[in-house]
Amino acid sequence: MIRLAIPSIEAQDLEAVRGTLESGFLVQGARVAEFERLLQEYIGVRHVIAVSNCTAALHLSLLAVGVRAGDLALVTTYSYVATANVIELCGAEPVFVDIEPDTFNMNPECLAVTLARLMANDETARRVKVILPVHTFGQMADMPAILEIANRYHLPVIEDAACALGARWQGRQAGTWGALGCFSFHPRKAITTGEGGAITTNDDALAHKLRALRNHGQDPDASAPDFIMPGFNYRLTEFQAALGVTQMEKLDRIIAARRSGAERYDGLLANSPVRPPVVANPAEHVYQSYVVLLPEAAAPMRQDLIQQLRSRGIETNIGTWHMPLTTFFRTRYGFRPGDFPVADAVFARSLTLPLHEALTEGEQDTVIEHLTVQLRRNV
């Protein structure tokens, strides 16, 4: 099977995890601190708070900026459901913003229109608390435009950078633009700790609050344990962090391999009806996923196409989710097709192709060959 994703786990990773397990120190020790330091240096940010996964990172970030029951959070339509779930889990309500057809990221113009509408009404204006764009598939959203709109209304921005470690916009790293940035180390990301996540911030007070929130509310600066707020246990373990440390050593290598694989796919698709990913001019994409757009006529048989490719030994998948049209959000808020027309089209036509460090040129040729043949048969 040509797999969609394979994490880059090598002997040094296994040794690091084994060594940590043998040490008997499994939580809250030197490995977590080292992993945080490596991320901090790589991303170029004042604080990194490692947590158990990116869903936990997003949840704590919303709480840290003060999102509470009844509040409104502006969020992109097209993402993994965790991005919107955490808003609900704070008792708040997502206000979905449609995406750009080329980059699949939050459309700043739609954000401006939605915010202007909410802010024109006193009742909704006082409930709007945060903007949550996603750096979709490893390409950054247009953060200068989003921040300019956020600043008009003094709103904090939380970057969902789950897929975007190492991605940049105008040379500046994901996770350094908003008040907070949230990363994932799930096995489908560039580097993995199994499950794992991290929050970035340049704000000392937010970092202090986040460190307490991830650890039962314990004061991170007190010499003796003291509990200053109700908190969670959202900690990363030492053996996960040990894996994170060795994974960080190969992050640049992994990103380079993904970029060259993506470039090769782009070339193979050049004369086909399948649209390769579009990279915005100031963006440096890290291709957490290589997501193409199928021709419109192929959208109704996309699931068959995925099955046909699977039966030929090729693992593909949909892009990500149209969150407002998943059963929970659709039934809770009554969303319908047509409410977010760009997300409708992108959701129906997107297909993720295999991309990882071990993918060979021959395997890439096979993927494109079978995709093209099946499309010709289906459409």
Ligand SMILES: Cc1ncc(COP(=O)(O)O)c(C=O)c1O
């Ligand atoms: C955009 C986005 N946000 C959040 C998450 C949740 O990350 P985690 O699985 O680390 O909780 C994911 C996971 O795939 C994601 O793609």
